[in-house]
Structures are given as structure tokens and as C-alpha cells.
Amino acid sequence: MSLPTLQDVLTTLVSLLKTTTPLLKRITSLLLKTTTSVLLFTIVIILAIAVYRLYLHPLAGVPGPCLAALSNIWHACHARNGRMYQLGTTLHKRYGPVVRVGPNELWFDSKEAFKTIYSAGSGFEKSDFYLSTLLTKPTLSLKFSPFKFPFPSLQLRQHHPDTLDLLSERHLPRYRLQRRLIGPLYQLSSLKKFEPQIDAVLDRAIAQLRTLQGQEVDLKEWMHIIAVECLGAVVLSWSPGYIRDKSDGGTSVQGYRGWKRKSVFGLFPSITVLSFLEGGPFGIGAKIGKGVARWWSNTWGVTFATPKGFKPFFTAVYQKVSRRVSMALLLWMSEDVKVVKPSKKNKHPKPAGKKQDKGTGKKDLLEDLIRLHQSKPEQFTETYLRRMAMTNFGAGHETLCSALTACMAMLGTHAAVQARVAEEVGSHLRGGGTVPFDTTAKQLPYTLAAIKEAQRLHPVIAMSLSRTVPRDLDGAGVMLHGHWVPEGTTVGCNPVALHRNTEIFGDDADVYNPSRWLSRHHSGSSSSSPPSKAGSNAGVGSDAGSEIDSELAPEPEPDSDSSSKPPQPNLNPEEEAERKRLREMLHLNLTYGGGARTCPGRHLAELIVWKVIPRLVAEFRVQVTHMPDDENMERYFMSMLTGVKVRFLEREDIARGGGTGGGLLSGDIGKSSVDVDVDGLD
Numbered sequence: 001m002s003l004p005t006l007q008d009v010l011t012t013l014v015s016l017l018k019t020t021t022p023l024l025k026r027i028t029s030l031l032l033k034t035t036t037s038v039l040l041f042t043i044v045i046i047l048a049i050a051v052y053r054l055y056l057h058p059l060a061g062v063p064g065p066c067l068a069a070l071s072n073i074w075h076a077c078h079a080r081n082g083r084m085y086q087l088g089t090t091l092h093k094r095y096g097p098v099v100r101v102g103p104n105e106l107w108f109d110s111k112e113a114f115k116t117i118y119s120a121g122s123g124f125e126k127s128d129f130y131l132s133t134l135l136t137k138p139t140l141s142l143k144f145s146p147f148k149f150p151f152p153s154l155q156l157r158q159h160h161p162d163t164l165d166l167l168s169e170r171h172l173p174r175y176r177l178q179r180r181l182i183g184p185l186y187q188l189s190s191l192k193k194f195e196p197q198i199d200a201v202l203d204r205a206i207a208q209l210r211t212l213q214g215q216e217v218d219l220k221e222w223m224h225i226i227a228v229e230c231l232g233a234v235v236l237s238w239s240p241g242y243i244r245d246k247s248d249g250g251t252s253v254q255g256y257r258g259w260k261r262k263s264v265f266g267l268f269p270s271i272t273v274l275s276f277l278e279g280g281p282f283g284i285g286a287k288i289g290k291g292v293a294r295w296w297s298n299t300w301g302v303t304f305a306t307p308k309g310f311k312p313f314f315t316a317v318y319q320k321v322s323r324r325v326s327m328a329l330l331l332w333m334s335e336d337v338k339v340v341k342p343s344k345k346n347k348h349p350k351p352a353g354k355k356q357d358k359g360t361g362k363k364d365l366l367e368d369l370i371r372l373h374q375s376k377p378e379q380f381t382e383t384y385l386r387r388m389a390m391t392n393f394g395a396g397h398e399t400l401c402s403a404l405t406a407c408m409a410m411l412g413t414h415a416a417v418q419a420r421v422a423e424e425v426g427s428h429l430r431g432g433g434t435v436p437f438d439t440t441a442k443q444l445p446y447t448l449a450a451i452k453e454a455q456r457l458h459p460v461i462a463m464s465l466s467r468t469v470p471r472d473l474d475g476a477g478v479m480l481h482g483h484w485v486p487e488g489t490t491v492g493c494n495p496v497a498l499h500r501n502t503e504i505f506g507d508d509a510d511v512y513n514p515s516r517w518l519s520r521h522h523s524g525s526s527s528s529s530p531p532s533k534a535g536s537n538a539g540v541g542s543d544a545g546s547e548i549d550s551e552l553a554p555e556p557e558p559d560s561d562s563s564s565k566p567p568q569p570n571l572n573p574e575e576e577a578e579r580k581r582l583r584e585m586l587h588l589n590l591t592y593g594g595g596a597r598t599c600p601g602r603h604l605a606e607l608i609v610w611k612v613i614p615r616l617v618a619e620f621r622v623q624v625t626h627m628p629d630d631e632n633m634e635r636y637f638m639s640m641l642t643g644v645k646v647r648f649l650e651r652e653d654i655a656r657g658g659g660t661g662g663g664l665l666s667g668d669i670g671k672s673s674v675d676v677d678v679d680g681l682d
């Protein structure tokens with residue numbers, strides 16, 4: 001057998017090529033043609049959408065950055081880069097009271113919009129942004145409506161489980177019930193009993209801060225330490241050990257990364273919904289869901305890893321709550337055994353009346369929540385109970401940290417204000433150095449103004465508190481600032497922007513000036529004067545003692561206690577205008593949210609903030625050693641002043657009543673009169 005020669009092989013190859021080339025050519029040209037047409041088609045579609053959004057969309061006439069009108073990518077880029085505060089401070093200055101920040105989203109900074117969107121019965125409910133903050137995945141289902149006009153439709157429906165997720169809850173009746181249930185526990189009258197716990201945390205924190213001897217520290221970390229320790233003490237009689245360690249174990253940094261991700265995902269609700277996918281054969285749904293989420297997260301660079309050895313306090317909190325709740329319910333049930341044999345269905349026979357004193361004997365918020373469950377087991381279910389216990393931390397730790405940081409950063413960069421606060425606090429301090437809440441609320445108007453003012457300039461939320469224009473309005477939309485805003489549009493105010501509106505706060509709205517909150521007739525008076533009588537601190541703290549749960553009461557009057565005062569007979573027009581200005585300032589804010597969705601933890605938050613700030617200022621002269629400029633701070637939906645460095649310098653110049661304030665050295669840590677479990681020691 002002879003091998004084919006090289007020439008034979010080549011000729012066959014060439015002839016083969018000759019016959020197939022036309023075919024190959026045709027295939028490639030066909031492919032090329034299809035790709036080109038697909039590409040062209042896509043470009044045409046994109047162009048059409050762009051033209052529609054820019055020129056034909058109902059919001060086309062609203063001013064705003066051109067790129068923003070094209071797609072949410074513009075907004076998301078800014079969110080990703082932590083530019084929300086910059087947008088809040090610049091957009092309205094450039095474009096006016098209404099700005100189109102997305103194809104279908106508007107921001108406002110005006111009184112008119114605030115009143116329309118955030119009044120209690122407005123019907124403007126939370127937008128799809130809040131899908132990104134859900135604590136429990138909804139289940140999804142498809143609904144096919146073949147006869148829908150004008151086209152048959154395929155709808156992806158979400159079913160949200162009833163687990164008490166206040167921030168993201170979309171079912172309003174359910175939400176209202178939940179708020180009504182927890183309302184009484186979160187009123188000031190119920191919370192004040194936890195003051196000693198907060199005082200004890202502050203004793204320990206101050207002792208530790210002293211040991212630093214003026215060393216430079218990260219302000220946000222320390223405020224987070226204090227926030228988590230206060231919550232731990234109030235809710236669980238527990239300490240995460242952060243004060244002891246002089247560190248929060250990186251938990252504030254980690255949590256903030258989570259907000260970066262949520263802020264981006266919130267702007268793409270359909271991607272967020274896809275990430276909820278589950279079910280299907282071989283768990284394909286969940287795989288797709290997770291895959292989509294991961295891909296999107298990576299695309300935007302908002303994926304974050306958990307550092308090695310990272311210990312989130314949530315794990316410890318969860319275990320604590322679990323143990324306490326199970327114990328309490330077991331005890332409670334064992335009581336019931338004597339009466340009725342408990343079955344799965346009849347776990348909580350009523351009435352609970354007599355058994356209410358059985359518990360772990362701890363006097364903390366969890367104990368109150370457990371009792372609430374025992375008294376209304378069908379409404380305030382065990383699921384609600386466990387979730388609400390966690391929510392105190394989830395909704396409270398960063399918001400408190402943010403607010404405390406803002407206050408201390410402002411005081412630390414405004415020496416005159418700090419000096420005046422220190423003087424005011426010093427003149428009202430009781431022995432031992434603790435600051436009773438009532439003292440702050442009633443006798444420290446300037447201190448309160450300093451706090452309010454910091455929260456105005458640096459609110460905890462720096463993105464729009466977005467709501468949806470309701471579907472059921474007459475005429476299917478609203479008219480705002482001469483623009484027709486159709487139903488379904490996402491609208492809202494960025495607190496940063498609203499809080500700097502010069503029409504509300506005056507021409508110096510950008511300036512940190514606590515005196516703006518004080519009636520002019522008093523702002524000049526010396527703070528060392530005797531405690532001001534009720535009424536002389538008009539505006540400031542006038543709602544301090546209010547026991548009304550704001551969301552249940554019909555729209556609270558800004559100075560609700562004015563009714564208890566005799567009407568001031570001879571106010572001249574100037575004073576009248578002044579009072580009106582103060583009332584408006586006090587009313588028009590989103591510091592604790594707005595409308596039916598205001599912060600349910602506001603009184604708890606104020607209890608803590610109004611005790612912490614005066615106490616710290618009384619003990620230390622706080623000096624900011626490094627204040628990054630705004631460009632170097634990232635702020636997302638959650639907003640914090642990051643990177644601020646401070647020294648806590650001991651204050652000798654303030655005469656303290658009682659004189660024991662200086663006697664707390666680090667040796668006293670843990671020996672406070674209030675019983676707390678320190679993490680790792682129990």
C-alpha cells in the first residue's frame with residue numbers, strides 16, 4: 001500500500017476548500033447579517049426608549065441631568081460612589097425644587113411637596129426601592145392574564161410573609177396593626193425606666209475614654225460603640241463588650257458596606273425581584289436568583305466579603321433573644337400545663353393575666369416585648385416578638401451611630417457652640433454627672449438645638465425617602481410645581497436637600513447655627529441663667545415630653561404643649577411671624593421620617609441621644625483633629641460622617657455638682673449598679 005503523496009493531500013484539501021468555501025461564506029455572511037440586524041435593532045430600540053424618555057415621557061419637561069432621564073444607571077453610579085449627600089446639596093440649587101433623577105423618579109425639596117407626599121393620609125406608599133431592604137424574601141408567582149387590554153400580560157407577583165418587617169412593609173393595614181401593637185412600649189413614658197441602663201453604659205464609656213488620655217480616635221467607631229452598648233443594655237441587659245475592648249470589631253464599617261449594596265439594588269427593583277427567585281426543578285430558581293444577584297453585585301462593584309474572624313454582634317443578639325424568648329415561653333407554658341395540656345395548636349391558652357410576673361426577672365425592653373406577646377399572643381405573635389427584638393438593633397445601631405456622630409462632629413468643629421452647650425449642661429448637672437432625660441428635655445434648650453441642628457444638616461438618610469404616586473387619585477396623578485406627575489411615579493424628598501431649603505431655614509441654611517431654633521428673644525440670653533420656664537424655649541423640645549405616639553395621633557401640632565400654656569395675649573406681629581417661622585422649621589423635617597412611616601424608635605433614639613450628647617460634652621472637650629471634606633466621605637441611603645478623628649479631652653473647667661463624676665476610673669467598669677451580662681463573660 002502506498003501512502004498518498006503530499007501533493008495528493010494538498011489537492012484534496014484545496015478541492016475540499018473550493019467546494020465548502022461558498023457555503024462557509026454564506027454561513028458567515030448570514031451570521032454577520034443577523035448579528036448586524038440584531039445589533040441595529042437593539043440600537044434602534046435603545047434610541048427609541050431614549051427619545052421617548054427624553055422628549056415624550058410625561059416627566060420629559062421636568063428639569064434634571066440628561067443622563068438621569070435616560071436610565072437609572074446615572075442615579076445608581078452616584079449611589080455606588082457614595083455621592084448622595086453631594087446630590088442632596090447641589091441638585092436643587094442647580095435645577096430648582098423638582099428634579100428628575102431617573103426616568104421615572106423625581107426629587108423635591110419644597111414645603112409643598114413635603115406636605116403632599118408625607119402627610120399621614122396621603123396614600124403615597126413606600127416605593128419599590130425598599131425591596132432591597134427586605135429582611136425576608138417574598139415568594140414569587142406568575143400570573144398570566146390572556147385577556148388584559150391592550151395586550152395579554154404575564155405578571156410576576158410577590159407574596160410577602162407576615163414576619164414584621166417595619167421598614168419594608170408594603171401592606172398598610174398590617175403595618176398599622178404592628179405599629180399599634182408596639183406603640184405603647186416605645187412611648188417615652190414606657191422607655192424612661194431604662195435611663196439607669198443608659199447611665200451605666202455612659203459611666204463605663206466615659207471611664208474608658210478617659211484612659212485614652214486624649215489619644216486620637218475614630219469618632220464614628222466610638223459613637224457606634226456607645227450606640228450598640230446602649231441598645232444592648234436597654235433591650236437585653238447585655239453588653240457586646242465593645243466598651244471593654246474600645247472597639248466595635250469593625251461592625252460599623254461592615255454594616256456600611258451593606259448599605260452601599262442596598263442603595264444600588266434599590267434603584268433596580270426588577271433585578272432585586274429576580275434575586276428572590278426560588279423553586280423550579282433542581283433548585284434552578286434559586287440558582288438563577290443567586291446568579292443574577294451576584295452578577296449584578298459584581299458588575300456594580302458592591303460585593304463585599306466578610307473579613308476573617310469578623311464577629312457580627314447580630315449573632316450574639318440573635319442567640320440572646322432566642323434563649324430568652326424560648327425560656328420565657330417555656331416557663332409560661334409550664335404554668336399552663338397545670339391548667340390545660342398544651343397542644344401544638346393551643347400553645348397559648350389565655351388569659352395570661354396572672355402569669356405576667358413570671359419571666360427572667362430582667363427589666364429590659366425584651367421583657368416588655370415578651371409580656372406584650374403573652375398578653376396578645378394571637379396578634380403580637382412569637383414571630384413578631386423575635387423579630388421586633390432584633391429590629392431594635394437592626395434599625396437602631398447605625399441610625400443612632402449616625403446621629404451621635406453628626407452631633408459630636410458639629411460640636412467638635414464649632415468650639416463656641418460646644419462651649420455654650422458645656423456651660424448649659426454644667427449648670428444643670430446633678431451629682432454623679434448623669435444627665436436625666438427630663439433635664440435635657442426641659443432645661444437644656446440650647447443643647448437640644450445643637451442636636452437638632454446637627455441632625456438637620458446631617459440626617460441619617462441621604463437619599464430620597466421614596467414613595468409612589470398612588471393609583472387611586474382623582475385624575476390619576478398629582479400636580480406639583482406646575483408639573484403633572486402621573487400615578488406610579490416614584491417621588492420623594494432627600495432629607496439633606498429639604499433640610500437646607502432656604503425658604504424654610506433661612507438664608508444661612510447651609511450653616512451650623514443652633515440658635516436658629518431658639519426664639520430670638522432668648523437666643524442671646526446667657527445660658528447660665530436659671531432654668532428657663534416652660535414656654536421660653538418655644539419650638540425647641542416643645543414636643544419632648546409628648547406622650548403621643550406621633551403616627552397614631554392625628555397630625556401632631558408642632559408645638560403641642562402650647563395649648564397647656566395660657567395664650568400669650570400681646571404678641572406683636574414680629575413675634576407672631578417669628579413663632580410661625582419656628583413652627584414651620586420644626587414641622588418640616590425628615591429627621592425621623594415622614595407621614596405614616598415615621599420612625600417608631602424615635603423616642604428610644606431621643607432618650608439615648610439626649611442623654612449621651614450632654615453627658616459627653618460635660619465630661620470632655622471634644623476636639624476634631626481631622627474632618628475629611630465631603631468629597632472624601634461616602635454616603636448612601638444610610639449616611640454617616642466617616643473618617644472623622646477626634647480627641648476626647650478631659651474637662652477641668654466645668655464645675656460638676658456632687659463631684660463624683662471624676663471618680664470613675666477604668667477599674668469601675670462592670671461594677672455599675674445595673675446588672676448587665678458582658679459578652680464572653682457569661
Ligand code: HEM
Nearest residue numbers: 166167392395396399400403465591592593597599601605
Ligand atoms: C437617632 C436615631 C434614629 C434616627 C435618626 C431614625 C430615623 C429614621 C427614619 C428617617 C426613618 C424613616 C425611613 C424611611 O422612611 O425609609 C426610620 C424608620 C424606622 N426606624 Fe428609626 N431612627 C433612629 C433610631 C431608631 C431606633 C433606635 C429604632 C428601634 C426601634 C428605630 C426603628 C425604626 C423602624 C422600625 C423604622 C421603619 C419604619 C417604617 O418604615 O415605617 N429607629 N427611622
Ligand SMILES: *[C@@H]1O[C@H](CO)[C@@H](O)[C@H](O)[C@H]1NC(C)=O
Nearest residue numbers: 452455543586587588589591
Ligand atoms: C420634625 O418634625 C416633627 C413634626 O413634623 C416634629 O415632631 C419633630 O420634633 C421634628 N424633629 C426635629 C428633629 O426637628
